[in-house]
């Protein structure tokens with residue numbers, strides 16, 4: 001009979017907070033397999049670590065899908081891929097005015113970061129030219145961080161984004177090296193790592209996270225959490241798969257609210273001082289337990305996701321207020 005290894009989550013938090021090692025692979029696996037009746041102990045440990053580094057602040061992001069669908073890649077989780085039959089809006093690069101209006105909305109909603117996302121394998125040089133101009137204009141008009149998520153990037157493209165003032169670049173590892181070929185065949189895990197490193201080399205902050213609930217094992221989840229730590233991602237979006245009808249993963253419904261909380265707590269204990277964001281699938285999978293997620297994570301998206309709806313910003317503000325938490329204030333202009 002398999003014996004359940006018990007972990008003292010409070011002692012693990014003590015160790016981390018006294019400058020010791022972050023959660024080991026064994027502890028991370030233990031967090032994922034933590035019995036439901038011990039979930040609050042695990043979450044309390046994650047919260048102590050979160051509070052130490054981020055207080056009760058919640059960093060808000062707003063994203064704009066600046067180019068949707070029509071992607072030649074075959075990421076199985078994505079409604080915008082060439083193999084997706086999902087009913088979504090498909091459109092080429094949005095106008096300068098539309099992107100600027102998105103930045104203004106982000107500013108008005110109190111978001112500290114505005115994320116410009118485009119579908120596709122990677123940006124053309126023409127799109128880099130265009131986006132650099134738009135980013136310069138956003139930075140001149142609003143005191144807001146700008147994150148771009150444009151796919152695989154060459155070093156010269158990354159350098160130009162840096163010069164234009166892009167603060168962060170999102171490029172997710174998504175899952176473990178082992179599981180990657182099961183969810184995409186048109187690019188490799190190594191391709192993703194390469195872009196992540198390219199971004200870091202030019203001095204842009206790396207935002208890199210993962211998607212859970214795609215059929216991966218606990219070991220895959222731990223592997224990607226450790227890989228993100230090794231990579232030094234400063235911001236880690238934790239996505240929970242939204243199985244969109246018409247995508248290859250449309251029937252992959254494996255997550256429960258408790259499972260999502262264990263993943264978030266594990267991510268915090270493995271990456272103690274990193275911005276951890278509850279990203280896509282938050283409302284769908286955490287459901288009424290959404291507020292508990294913020295005891296481990298310190299960041300969320302307000303507004304909609306790429307091709308799915310999020311809850312109204314007012315509901316997020318109320319959740320943050322009910323928790324006794326506060327929205328993180330924006331950096332000063334140029335900060």
Ligand code: SF4
Pocket residue numbers: 071072073074075078079080081082118119120121151
């Ligand atoms: S995740 Fe990005 S690269 Fe993959 S199919 Fe979707 S838009 Fe294309």
